[in-house]
Amino acid sequence: MTDHILTMTGITKSFPGVHALRDVNLKVRRGEIHAICGENGAGKSTLMKVLSGVYPHGSYDGEIRFDGEECRFSGVRDSEALGIVIIHQELALCPQLSIAENLFLGNERRRRGLIDWNRTNHEAARLLERVGLPENPTTVVADLGVGKQQLVEIAKALAKRVRLLILDEPTAALNDEDSAHLLDLMRGLRDEGVTSVIISHKLNEVLAVADTVSILRDGQMIETLDPAAGAVTEDRIISGMVGRDLEHRYPPHEPQIGEEVLRIEDWTVHSPVQHDRKVVDGASLTLRRGEIVGLAGLMGAGRTELAMSVFGRTYGTDVSGRLFKDGRPIEVRDVRDAIRHGLAYATEDRKRYGLNLIQDIRQNVSAASLRRLARRGWVNGHEEHAVAERYRAEMNIKAPDVLAVTGKLSGGNQQKVVLAKWIHTDPDVLILDEPTRGIDVGAKYEIYTIVQRLAREGKAILLISSELPELLGMCDRIYTMAAGRITGEVARADATQELLMRHMTLEKEAAR
Amino acid sequence: MSSPIAPAAGRDGGRDRGPAPAAAGPRGGTPRPRLSINLRQSGIYVALALIVALFSVLTEGAMLQPQNISNIIVQNSYILILAIGMILIIISGHIDLSVGSVVGVTGAIAAVLMVNHNVPWPLALLVTLVAGALIGAWQGYWTAYFGIPSFIVTLAGMLLFRALTLTVLGNQGIGPFPDEVRTLSNGFTGSYLGNVGLGPLGGADLFSLLVGVALCAALAVTQWRTRKARLGYSQTVDPMPVFLLRIGAAALLIMVVTVQLARFHNLPWVLVLLAALVLGYSLLTGRTVFGRHVYAVGGNLQAAVLSGVKAKSVVFWLFVNMGVLASIAGIVFAGRLNQAGPTAGNSFELDAIAAAFIGGAAVQGGVGKVVGAITGGLIMAVINNGMSLIGAPSERVMLVKGLVLLAAVAFDIWTKRRSGSPILR
Numbered sequence: 001m002t003d004h005i006l007t008m009t010g011i012t013k014s015f016p017g018v019h020a021l022r023d024v025n026l027k028v029r030r031g032e033i034h035a036i037c038g039e040n041g042a043g044k045s046t047l048m049k050v051l052s053g054v055y056p057h058g059s060y061d062g063e064i065r066f067d068g069e070e071c072r073f074s075g076v077r078d079s080e081a082l083g084i085v086i087i088h089q090e091l092a093l094c095p096q097l098s099i100a101e102n103l104f105l106g107n108e109r110r111r112r113g114l115i116d117w118n119r120t121n122h123e124a125a126r127l128l129e130r131v132g133l134p135e136n137p138t139t140v141v142a143d144l145g146v147g148k149q150q151l152v153e154i155a156k157a158l159a160k161r162v163r164l165l166i167l168d169e170p171t172a173a174l175n176d177e178d179s180a181h182l183l184d185l186m187r188g189l190r191d192e193g194v195t196s197v198i199i200s201h202k203l204n205e206v207l208a209v210a211d212t213v214s215i216l217r218d219g220q221m222i223e224t225l226d227p228a229a230g231a232v233t234e235d236r237i238i239s240g241m242v243g244r245d246l247e248h249r250y251p252p253h254e255p256q257i258g259e260e261v262l263r264i265e266d267w268t269v270h271s272p273v274q275h276d277r278k279v280v281d282g283a284s285l286t287l288r289r290g291e292i293v294g295l296a297g298l299m300g301a302g303r304t305e306l307a308m309s310v311f312g313r314t315y316g317t318d319v320s321g322r323l324f325k326d327g328r329p330i331e332v333r334d335v336r337d338a339i340r341h342g343l344a345y346a347t348e349d350r351k352r353y354g355l356n357l358i359q360d361i362r363q364n365v366s367a368a369s370l371r372r373l374a375r376r377g378w379v380n381g382h383e384e385h386a387v388a389e390r391y392r393a394e395m396n397i398k399a400p401d402v403l404a405v406t407g408k409l410s411g412g413n414q415q416k417v418v419l420a421k422w423i424h425t426d427p428d429v430l431i432l433d434e435p436t437r438g439i440d441v442g443a444k445y446e447i448y449t450i451v452q453r454l455a456r457e458g459k460a461i462l463l464i465s466s467e468l469p470e471l472l473g474m475c476d477r478i479y480t481m482a483a484g485r486i487t488g489e490v491a492r493a494d495a496t497q498e499l500l501m502r503h504m505t506l507e508k509e510a511a512r
Numbered sequence: 513m514s515s516p517i518a519p520a521a522g523r524d525g526g527r528d529r530g531p532a533p534a535a536a537g538p539r540g541g542t543p544r545p546r547l548s549i550n551l552r553q554s555g556i557y558v559a560l561a562l563i564v565a566l567f568s569v570l571t572e573g574a575m576l577q578p579q580n581i582s583n584i585i586v587q588n589s590y591i592l593i594l595a596i597g598m599i600l601i602i603i604s605g606h607i608d609l610s611v612g613s614v615v616g617v618t619g620a621i622a623a624v625l626m627v628n629h630n631v632p633w634p635l636a637l638l639v640t641l642v643a644g645a646l647i648g649a650w651q652g653y654w655t656a657y658f659g660i661p662s663f664i665v666t667l668a669g670m671l672l673f674r675a676l677t678l679t680v681l682g683n684q685g686i687g688p689f690p691d692e693v694r695t696l697s698n699g700f701t702g703s704y705l706g707n708v709g710l711g712p713l714g715g716a717d718l719f720s721l722l723v724g725v726a727l728c729a730a731l732a733v734t735q736w737r738t739r740k741a742r743l744g745y746s747q748t749v750d751p752m753p754v755f756l757l758r759i760g761a762a763a764l765l766i767m768v769v770t771v772q773l774a775r776f777h778n779l780p781w782v783l784v785l786l787a788a789l790v791l792g793y794s795l796l797t798g799r800t801v802f803g804r805h806v807y808a809v810g811g812n813l814q815a816a817v818l819s820g821v822k823a824k825s826v827v828f829w830l831f832v833n834m835g836v837l838a839s840i841a842g843i844v845f846a847g848r849l850n851q852a853g854p855t856a857g858n859s860f861e862l863d864a865i866a867a868a869f870i871g872g873a874a875v876q877g878g879v880g881k882v883v884g885a886i887t888g889g890l891i892m893a894v895i896n897n898g899m900s901l902i903g904a905p906s907e908r909v910m911l912v913k914g915l916v917l918l919a920a921v922a923f924d925i926w927t928k929r930r931s932g933s934p935i936l937r
Contacts (some may be wrong), residue, residue, distance in 0.1 A: 314818060335820040345818070353818050356811035358878050367808055368819040374801045381799065382745045389747075401748065421819070 005030040005195050006051075006164060011062035013046055013055060015410065020046040021060070024221045026214060028164070033186055033196045035210035037203070038241055043219040044199045048166050052086040053079040066164070083163030087153045087170065093141045100124035100137035103156050127155040131185055147178030154185065165189065166197045171205060183209050203234040215240040250473035251449050257476065258289030260327065261460040262343075262429045267321030269302075269309040269484075275317060279305045281484035283321075287429055287460035292451065294475035295464045296500050302484040303464045304348055307431045311345035312338040325428075339368060342428035346418050346435060348464070350411075354418040357407035361399060362388040364406050364417050369425045391420035396446060412443025419450060430454060431462045436470065448474060468497045480504045555923070556872055556887050563891055567898030574901050575894075578776035581769060586698065586848070588893040589782040590615065590841040592886055594864035595871070596793050597837035599885035600830050602868050603797075605810040605877030606655060606662035608831070610669030611838045611864055615857030616677035618644050618842030623686040623852035626693070633690045640839050647673065648835020652828035662831075670861070678854050687851030696785070697847030700778040716774035723779065724770030728763040735759055782844055789837075793882045806830065810877030866913070867892055870920040891916065 006028040013021040021043045028034045038044050049055050051064065053073030064071045066082055073079045076086075093102050100121050109119045124137035133151040141149060150170060157165055167186075171179040179202075186196055186209055200206050206213060213225040213232065222240050225232045269280040280302045287293050297303045308315035310323065312335035323330050325341050332338045338345070347353040355364050365388040366373055373384045388402040395416045399409060406417055415435060422430060432451065436444045451474065455461050465471050471478050478495055480488040480503035488503030567575045574580060594611050601608050621643050625636035647669075654665045688694075705718040735755070742749050749755070773779055797803040808816040809823045817823050841860070846852040871888025873880035892913055899909045 311818075312820075334822075335818060336822070339820050347818060352812075353814045356808055356815055356878065358811050358874075359807065363804070363807070366804075367816070367821075370801050370804055377800050377802065379799055379801055379804060382741050382747070385742075385747050386745045389745075403748075 002027075003030045004028060005067060007065045008047075008051065009063045009065075011047065011050055011060060011064075013043075013050055013060040019219050021050070021219045024062070024216070024219070026221065027224075028195060028197060029212070031190060031193055031195055032211040033190055033198060033209050035206040035213045036197060036199050036216060037201075037206060037213060037237055038216035042216040042241070044216055045168060046219075047216065048086055048168060048197070048199065051079070052076055052084055052166065080160055083161055084166070085157040085160055085162040085164070086166040087150075087157060087168065089169040091146075091149050091153055093149055093152060093156075095142035096140065098138045098140055099128065099135060099144075099152055099155075102141055102152060103127060103137075103159050105156075107160060123159070124155075127158055128152075130158060131155045132181065145178075147174045147181075150174065150178070150182060151185070154182075162194060164195045164197065166199075168199045169201065170198065171200065171202055179205065203237050206237070207232065207234065213237060217241060249445070249469070251445065251452055253292075253452050253455075253474070255290060255292070255476045256456065257291045258458065260286050260288050261325065262287045263324040263327075264306075264310060265322040265324070267306065267310065268319070269305055269316035270318040272315070272317050278484050279316060280309065283481070283484070283486045285479050285486060285489075287462055289428075289458050289460055290455050291477065292455050292461040292463055292475050294471035294478035295462060295481060296466075296468065296471055296478055296504055297481035298504055299466070300483075301481040301504065303481050304433055305484075306481070307345055307433055307462070307464060310338075311335065311343055311431065314345075339425050339427075342426070343431070344368075344422035344425055344427035344429065345431045346415075346422050346433060348433035348437060350414050350418050354421075355406045355414060358405065360403045360405055361392060361397065361409075361417055362402040365391055365402070365420045365424060368421050372424075387424060388420070391416075391424070395420060395450060410443070412439040412447070415439055415443070415447060416450070419447070423454065427459065429460045429462065431464070433464045434466065435463070436465070436467075468500055471495075471500070472497065480506075482506050556870065556884060556891070556920075560887055560891050560894070563894050563898075567894060567901070571898060571901045575898055576768075576772065578772040580897065580901070581772045582776050582780060584890075584893050584897050585783050585786075586780050587897075588889060589697075589780075589786055590845045590848075591860060591863045591867065591893070592786055592889045593789060593837055593841040593844065594860060595867040595885040595889045596789055596882055597834040598861075598864040599868040599871065599873055599880045599882055600793070600797070600806060601662070601834055602865075602873045603810045603877060603880045604806050604827055604830055605813065606827060606830070607865065608651070608662065608666045608669075608834050609861050609865075610651065610666040610673055611834065611841075612857040612860035612862075613670045613673035613677065614644065614647055614835060614838035615842040615845055615860055616852075616854070617647070617673045617680065618839035619846030619852040619856050620677050620680040620686070622693075622843050623689070623846060624680055626690060627686050627688070633692050637693070637843060640843060641836055644835040644837075644839025644842070645832050646835070647838075648832035649828070651835070652831030655831060656824040656827035677856070681852060681854055683854060685851045685853040687846075687849075689847050689850050693843065693847040694850055696781050697844045699781050701781065701784070703778065710771070710775070713771065713775060716771060717778045718774075720770055720774035720778045724767050724774075727766050727770075731762060731766070732759050785840075785844075790882060790886055797882055802826070802829075807878055810879075812878070863889070863892060866917045869924075870917060872924070874924065875921065888920070 004027045006026070008024065008026040011021050011024040011026075012019070024043070024047060026036075026047070036044050036047070046055075050060050053076050056074045057072035064073075066084065071079070071082070079086075094105065097105070103124050104120055109116045109123060111119070121137045128135060128137060128151075131151045131154050133148055133155065135144065135148065141152060144152065154165070154167075170182055174182065183205060186198070189196065198206070198210065207227060210227060213227060215222045215225070215237065217240070225236070225240075263284075263286045265284045267280055267283045268278060271277040271279045283302075283306055285293070285295075295303050295306075305315050309319050310332065312332055313319055314335060323332060330341050332341060332343070351357060356367065362385055366379075366384045370379060373380055373387065385402060391397065392399065392402050397409075397413050397416045397420070399413065406414055409417070419432075419435070435451070436447055439447065451461055451463070463471065463475055472495055475495075476492050478490045478492075478500060479486055480490070480500055482504055487506040488500075490499060490503070564575065594615070598608060598611065618640050622636055622640040625631040625639060626633055631639070651662075651665050651669050654660050655662045701717075701719065703717050703719065705722070707715040708718045708721070710716050739749050739755060750758070770779075773783075797806065805816070805821045805823075805826045808819070808821050809826050813823055842857065845856055849856070867889035868880065868885045869875070869888065870891055871880070871884035871886070873885070895912055895916065896909060899912065
């Protein structure tokens with residue numbers, strides 16, 4: 001009889017139109033490190049949100065037992081009271097407060113109603129020692145790097161007497177050294193009796209620390225593997241996550257590549273906050289008609305920054321370099337210039353930068369091309385409605401009609417609205433920044449189909465993606481970026497994940 | 513990684529939309545009527561009707577007497593004019609606390625020009641409007657291009673332009689105004705066509721009645737044409753009985769007001785001005801590219817900028833527009849009192865802001881309608897008027913107005929939370 005600290009049984013959670021989780025069972029043994037793997041959109045984060053009470057009891061079906069007791073959380077506070085602490089991918093620290101203040105936020109060390117600063121800083125120092133972070137507790141969090149902030153988050157969980165620590169993509173933003181330290185720390189905590197659940201895409205790390213690996217796919221628990229029993233390899237995990245061949249995840253595609261459309265030469269961009277830091281450094285690339293070109297790179301490589309600075313100087317200061325459209329030099333000073341020259345940029349963060357979430361599909365679709373739908377400043381509302389309705393039908397946007405508010409759509413449908421908005425500007429060049437991030441598998445396939453149709457129509461596509469299989473499955477040619485530089489250009493036939501990764505991790509000196 | 517679904521699509525998010533799979537299929541043959549969507553917007557009209565009915569009973573009909581209706585319009589016209597500009601500013605995600613002081617200073621400029629310097633009134637009014645535009649440009653520059661929050665810029669403006677008012681006036685009231693200006697504020701259209709008898713209601717001005725009938729006809733025709741055009745593009749429309757009921761209700765309202773006005777003194781000129789402004793600004797917000805950009809900037813500034821909207825310029829011109837409207841209100845108010853005084857316009861900004869929020873503007877911006885702000889302003893006006901008719905002391909009027917404002921915004925947030933806004937939950 002194994003001692004399970006957590007059992008989740010028959011968890012089903014659905015959103016309008018989508019089953020995010022279907023009858024998921026999860027058992028976590030006391031004192032182990034339990035990894036959950038799955039593609040984007042497989043339901044990992046949803047499962048953790050159910051566990052931590054972000055989705056309260058009653059909004060899902062199924063049963064949660066922690067330490068043998070049935071749990072009915074109505075909010076995060078309830079789960080934290082039991083010692084279940086979740087550390088999200090986006091860190092939730094107050095940047096302007098000190099480390100110590102962050103550690104005890106909502107959990108302050110008090111004496112007669114006032115903050116006991118001596119105790120606060122003393123206990124904070126001890127916690128920092130436990131997570132191996134040699135910083136003064138009074139240091140302001142904003143002055144720390146991402147890796148150290150991650151450690152502060154873990155220390156904060158320890159301050160709450162954590163019994164089950166959930167880490168959602170903890171190493172996604174970390175460099176190798178910080179990642180290694182974090183994994184060591186997790187092993188250390190396991191030895192102290194803390195149970196951890198780790199969600200990660202980095203399979204080598206999963207295999208390095210996990211005692212058990214559970215695999216989710218399309219909202220269902222596929223299998224649970226035990227690396228200790230041997231014979232669990234990265235490929236084994238991948239085949240569980242994917243569940244089908246790479247070919248079938250991407251629509252077949254026969255490129256018809258034409259003339260050069262856009263050429264970027266010697267493009268350099270400085271950071272708007274640190275003016276002496278080059279975020280993009282002498283980058284050059286070309287896009288041709290009907291071609292899908294990938295842009296690979298790790299976080300911070302400068303891909304989004306390159307795209308946004310080209311798209312009407314919407315990022316960066318002191319931008320230099322040359323742009324050629326159809327062989328002729330062009331000036332793109334703002335977004336309107338960019339649209340006029342046939343450039344379009346669909347952002348990686350559609351909620352913050354892509355959509356007006358309180359407006360309907362119709363108004364979002366027309367947002368970038370309103371002038372084309374207007375005469376002398378008067379918008380033809382009927383034409384606008386008809387255009388949006390056409391895209392809704394064509395792209396299979398799941399909504400009753402185009403008067404549906406975009407904030408209520410699922411991620412995939414929101415992304416289709418963003419694409420419709422840019423397609424209607426009739427661009428020659430479409431820059432798609434992480435177009436399938438956070439989208440479920442079915443919608444991904446639809447987006448791929450749309451992208452390929454656009455290429456067939458003769459548009460040039462620049463596809464920025466962090467998912468190498470996506471780049472390999474979609475692109476005719478792939479550029480890699482590292483530290484602001486273009487470090488490689490690989491044709492479709494030659495591209496492998498290993499080769500791309502090697503270019504993406506090239507050091508500065510080796511890059512040229 | 514993140515959840516594949518927007519958390520906003522919470523528990524009851526999909527309920528009134530019917531099953532999602534059906535929606536995903538091809539469009540059905542007959543357009544489906546949609547009624548429930550604008551509850552928030554139509555709620556304020558119902559609220560206004562209820563409040564009017566309540567005070568009609570409490571005042572034993574005095575509320576709806578011809579002279580009283582005329583009074584409500586004339587006494588609140590300047591607030592309503594300000595509310596039009598304010599709702600635009602609020603939709604764009606900003607606020608203007610200075611409009612009361614701008615009313616004061618523009619009235620003072622008009623007075624000094626016309627009374628002290630004998631400038632002909634049309635020129636003086638033009639100069640005043642330009643002054644209002646310049647004041648708006650000043651605030652628009654600091655807000656839009658320099659990036660100071662509009663709350664601070666206009667709080668400073670509130671002090672600056674009050675100080676300027678006192679300076680221009682030399683700390684005393686200046687009057688009287690030329691008759692033409694007073695007519696704009698206080699006067700009525702002439703009896704161009706004589707009177708007709710309306711049976712038990714007595715005599716009424718034929719011209720005013722004809723204007724009312726023409727308005728109803730214009731309303732019906734434009735609504736009918738919009739409906740036909742929508743059907744032509746196979747969009748959904750209200751079912752015919754609802755359509756007729758809505759036009760009928762609007763026509764009835766217009767005719768009740770015009771009949772009562774025709775029985776009193778004909779149409780107030782300021783009502784004509786107000787009607788033109790409401791019509792013009794409704795078209796601006798609903799049908800023009802500029803109007804759409806206002807909503808886009810207020811709804812999601814970054815997304816608007818990344819879609820090619822010149823957000824700074826939009827905000828700048830909104831403040832210029834607010835300045836011009838404030839100067840119109842300044843002229844109307846000064847003309848009505850026949851004097852520009854040092855305290856003219858005090859606390860008007862609060863009434864204008866309250867009107868906008870009662871009328872359905874959202875605190876975060878991006879939402880609101882000109883007609884809504886006018887309705888909000890009328891709700892305040894009717895409460896003011898009704899309570900003074902039944903002899904309530906002014907502190908109680910203030911109390912009720914405060915509670916109404918709070919209740920209106922609370923209702924807004926409550927309906928949003930019900931529809932599943934994740935942060936407010």
